Amino acid sequence: MKITALVLVLGFLSASTQALAMSLNDLTILLPLPQEHEMSLVLKPEDNGAQGPLLSKKTYQEIVQLVPEVPNHIIWKQALQVVGVRIDPCFTEGEGPLSCRRQIRLVWQPVFHEEGSADTRDAAIHSFYEFDDESFKKVWQAWQKLSSGSSQDALQIHPRLKKEGLQGAYWKYLRSLILNFCGENNLIRMTAMNVMAGEQLWIFSGFDVINGQAKPMAIPRIRGQTQGVIQSSSQFQSFSGGMMPAPEEHDPEFSKLTADSWSVKKKFTEAQIREVLGRALEYENPERHNPGTIDCASCHLANMVHQWGEANFSQFNWNADFNQVKFQSTWNLANPTKTTIKTNQLRAFGYFANVPAISQRVINETAQTAIYFKLQK
Known part of the structure; x- marks a missing residue:
């Protein structure tokens, strides 16, 4: 069902972008903050795809308190949404030479609508979804259809998304792509940044997901699993x-x-x-x-x-x-x-x-x- 939806959107997208090039904005995609009438179109943690929910409540509960004044379960249910998407064909970690790890990363922030406009809290989660080489070939084959503008564009809010909003063909296709390839089944890591102490102290932390269990990450160059x-x-x-x-x-x-x-x-x-x-x-x-x-x-x-x-x-x-x-x-x-x-x-x-x-x-x-x-x- 999901793959069929992706194919249908693909036909609509490619028909309108045949002469366009791929830019940096099609590899690291910053979404415009949604209008209130677009809230049903954003990607939320419980959204389900071929690989399961993007970010289950069970996994999310492993992170630190994101926003001091709002309980974590309310953030997960009501405010957390995807604001950015990245593709990384060669993630490496540590001293080389190292083999490439193939990933899609989603960037989440708490988003609230106040007096008719969207605003974020100074907090974020990054979720990492990993693929073997064969699966990643399919990811990249689908991703290339996102070509949208001048190859010399600087990285910014995605120009086409900014123009079309979340009701346009670009987001419909990208949203379907993410739900076809990303979910708890291939989630391998989450990192978080939150603000404490009257917005003067920022805390970094993270954990790897190994056999469905969260294991706190050791932060390089310090002796610990959190850093402020x-x-x-x-x-x-x-x-x-x-x-x-x-x-x-x-x-x-x-x-x-x-x-x-x-x-x-x-x-x-x-x-x-x-x-x-x-x-x-x-x-x-x-x-x-x-x-x-x-x-x-x-x-x-x-x-x-x-x-x-x-x-x-x-x-x-x-x-x-x-x-x-x-x-x-x-x-x-x-x-x-x-x-x-x-x-x-x-x-x-x-x-x-x-x-x-x-x-x-x-x-x-x-x-x-x-x-x-x-x-x-």
Whole structure:
């Protein structure tokens, strides 16, 4: 039944997109926040497909409290929905060389409608669905029908989805694709980020699903299964607080910057500053680091450290000075979601309130995916 629905939507979709190319936005897809009349069309945890529910209540209950003021079971039932979708043909974790793991990842956030407009809470879940090589060939064959626009488009809210809304052909096809290929039967991991303590403390955690049982993940470079970031400064453009625990033995300078940027700017030499900013660019470079070689907090902080550096050290040549560590690609690596520097904005992919937030790391990973698939620009 599901496959038939996918084929029907496919015919409608392909008929309207024959002359269009595949862009970064078709590999990492940020959905527009739904209008109230579109709420029945969003993907929710209990939605069932060929592989079972996308995220069962039993599995969801293994995560930490997502939103402090709302019980987890209410979030699961009433607010949690997919805001982003990613395809990853070569997920690796740890020191190489490693075999590629084939995945689709769904990004979930609590979404509420207040005074007629959608707003998210500063929390998220990522669910990982894995495929063997043969199954992934079918996934990619179906995915290629998502071609939608100029291959040089920068990563942003998906342009066609933004224009069509969730009632259009693109979302109908993508929604059917997800339900045909993703579910509890091939769910292998969940990661979460939630905010505590009056929106000043962010907690990262996750678990692997092994034989139907949740096993807490060990976070790289720290001795533990959870990691926090605290930003106690009232000045958005200054880091004040840092990581808990910080991977100090691996990167003491980066840890110092994220704990007290004012002191670092005052006391570090220009060479030291250049080195720590180069480290942020390394963390954003998927050719240098993967989820098995960097801790959660450092990865999420790198985006704002990078932006903080650009704002405070305009004398640096950000291409020539860092060309050894910065990710390079002929794909469009521009970030249209850059806003005023907010050191409390740790979102890598999704929404910060109702504003799209995409980190440079996600953009770089998406370009790497395009290179892997040998897509034409």
